[in-house]
Amino acid sequence: MADGQGIAAGAPARTPRRYSMRTGLLALVVACISPALVVASVAVYESYVIQKERIFRDTIFLARNLTAILDRELTGVEAGLKMLASSPDLVAGNLVDFHERAREAARFQIVDNYVLTDRDGRQLINTRVPFGNPLPASGAPVELARVFQTRAPVLTGLFTGEASHSPTIVLGVPVMRSDEVVYSLNVGILPERIGNVLGRRTLPAGWIAAVLDGSGTIVARTRDTSKFVGQKAVPALARAVLQESEGSLETVTKEGTPVYTAFSRSSLSGWTVAAGAPMTLVTTDLYRSIAWIALGTLFAFGLGLWLALRLANRLTAAVQGLVAPALALGKGRAVELPGTRVKEVAEVGGAMQQASRMLAHAQHLAHFDPLTGLCNRVLFSELVLRELAVAQRSGESFAILAIDLDGFKAVNDMHGHAAGDAVLQEAAERMAEAIRVSDVAARLGGDEFAVLLLGANKENARLVAEALVECLSQPYPDINTAVSASVGVAVFPQSGVVLRQLLERADVALYKAKGEGKRRVVSDL
Template sequence: MAEARPRPDGAPAPRARSLRTLLAALVAACMLPAVLATGVLLFEDYRLQRDRLYREELLLAQGAVAEIDRELARIDATLQALSTSHELAAGDLAAFHERASRALAIGLVDNYVLVDRRGRQLLNTLRPYGEALPEHGTPAALARVFEGGESVVTGLFVGALSKEPVIGLAVPVWRDGRVVYSLGVGLAPRRVAGLLRRQALPEGWIAVVVDGSGSIVARSLDNQRFVGEKVVPQLAEALATRREGVFDSATREGFEVITAFSRSMVSDWTVAVGAPHSVLVSKLYRAVSIAAVGVACAMGLGMLLALYWARRLNSSMRRLIGPALALGRGEPVAAPRTGLKEADAVGEVLEQASNMLAHAQHLAHTDALTGLSNRLLFEALAHRQLADDLRHGHRRVLLALDLDGFKAVNDHHGHAVGDQVLKMAAQRISASLRSADVAARLGGDEFVVLLSDTSPDGAVVVAEKLVRMLSEPYPGVRQPVSASVGIAVAPSGGVTLADLLRRADEALYEAKRAGKRRWAAHG
């Protein structure tokens, strides 16, 4: 190395360094912020992936709870309708047994059973009418039907006849203001497990339904093996303190999972969804591997490229701060595209998280009194379905419903009884429809139904059924209540929701002018 030459003023000259040394120091100095920024990015990516997984799990659990609640509500509505049947009112149990046996063809029900106040089974569709039935073995939980006069969903118990695990749902049968029977159904755990499998869980994920005692009612994987067993202690402790949550636990098989759970608002059942912990770990390893390769390549490019990418990475991180803060405030997120794969992945996660949050808020748009969709959610679903129909050439039918005589109920019995009539009307509407149909309450006693891919003749059948169901007596209500229905068919009756609503309303008022308790079709 050459010696340093003295400066003219006699001061020692600075020590000379080679260009290679300076470039190496510059590259190292430039790469240090890049390495640190990559670490921050990986941490943010991991955190956002974790939060996205939490939300996805919780949404799946909430969706499964909502579907199970809908099925329970549908079964409850069917039981309420059967409890007021003329065969049961007349005490003709043989005829009622035949009617209940025919009803088994619809829904998830395995059997119908009628129990008196002493717990004796009077009929059970598992046996021909007249055969001897157990006088004991009815779950103690069903006693609440007689005590409180309300519907009851039991936990898991062993059926007195089937000797197999079963879940029960029962409603009161009233006579002269007194509960004289409990009319219930039995559901096998495999049927509930079928509802879980319909949630399209990702591969390796597990969903489980737990009753109020902590027993497994149904499981999406190895259902028969685990039904009736208690859940793991971590889940049992969480269920005892919260209605919803996400935490780390293990499955009955010992696999480490991230568990999200949500409790039903209808029963004391809870749905828990478990995602393998390896889902997050594998993504983290993949992100770390990508970052390590990127850093190694950047190290070989030299000073200029290292400086360029470091500045670009820092800029990308700053541009993602705004969307991240917007997500925290619950605002819509539109993450900028930076051209960097890792930063863009974080931006996409932010957008996905924002969309999932908006979707969760959308799912909350239901009518608080009846549990049906409200106007906002109905309009959103209807607009999308009508647009799909227009593209694929499908037919869709809109029914506008209105309760005849409902004002008299409020005037004579008060709004509390009026609310009960609206609830029962909503249950009857739901029980009359297919799962693909959409029902909503627009306000007051006004309802609307969107039938999927239905012919005009099919719409008439549904309308007649709704008029008949909604015109049946309402327990405790002296004033007659019936229903009028207006029918509008797309696309002949219009291709927009506004057109169909207007024409269905016109048909509805035509039915009312013609004497009520009937249907009328536009055109």
């Protein structure tokens, strides 16, 4: 037994595994830096995603805005063309005086020339050529034959004009005589003119916009118009515009520049306006952030080796403070960050909180009234703000109509709320038919409506308002009580230069109309 004890006493003691100081310090630095590096990377990625979504949102708003501008311009050209088609000189067959009138009219629009053709496509007048000089025997686009068949305006695709020898778009309207289409009065528009219309909306540096026809062919462009007009858009964009009326995608320009692209199709012309923002707006910041993270990591490793002993306690506490947020982030729960001086942790929390607020806001915004299908108050306010920005740059006026249905409460009391809903739906349909395609009608709540009239002055607005009063005051199906409408008119900039002023002035005018006996129009001016 004594021998056993001696053997036990003489056995070597087990030496615990040891690490060198260099290894321990390196492990400490890695343990402290790695979580911060992961958090910083997540923050950069979240910031990249958010910025990318913002760029897409800005491009779709820009595409819609440019589409509205183009529609407004084409509507004006069509109206002027119809007015010219009914001029006494043309109806009487006085082509000499009509030629001079048409030349004068071309000076005040975005058009390049007027051409009068007969049913066989022969040119009778071309304002590019002095009256009496020989004219091209043919050259009218085949699509213009539909003017004689449908008696409706026709907008052609691109073709090479016989007189201009350059790509041209033509808008034609019928010239009537004794209920018969005798001529087609056409106006030629060069792609550069359309590009200039887009250029009225100042684009951010590096951004580009283009107009595509129904086949995806480039009709106009804000940059290098003459170089690319007549060519197909890049394949990805051409496919997208054929499949959808509005959308966004990542693609490249004809020059090969990567862009975030959004497009919106005009319901008036059938053309699509595409707007592109350079990807460098996002990727430059991303690459810069990655570079800074890499440099910061190298510096942190070097500095950490030197300061490890002095900062060990602080770094350990910082790592422990990151454990709970990191686990919550991995499980998809809300991240609650404790008070910290670590920049990356604060950035992650800020990015996630911002993303949460943006999502909640997007879900909250319902753009359309579910009963009538009209815009709701939120979207109507956004459209008015957008038109305010355009009008302040262009100097054009526009009008807001505040509309209220007189006697609507009696409908609900006598016939019930279902009948009241039917009256609201019928009123919305009448309202939409009474205004232009480029104008906007909205239901603000209850029996309160509003209309945004683009490019309207006081006189235009009053005419539209009186037409609305008339159509909204007609009897409603199966409704025994009388329903009419009162309208208040406010005009930019005379009634105000900000959204709140315009809406308040329109409401004041509306209440004045109701106070004066209803079924009438009162202007703020």
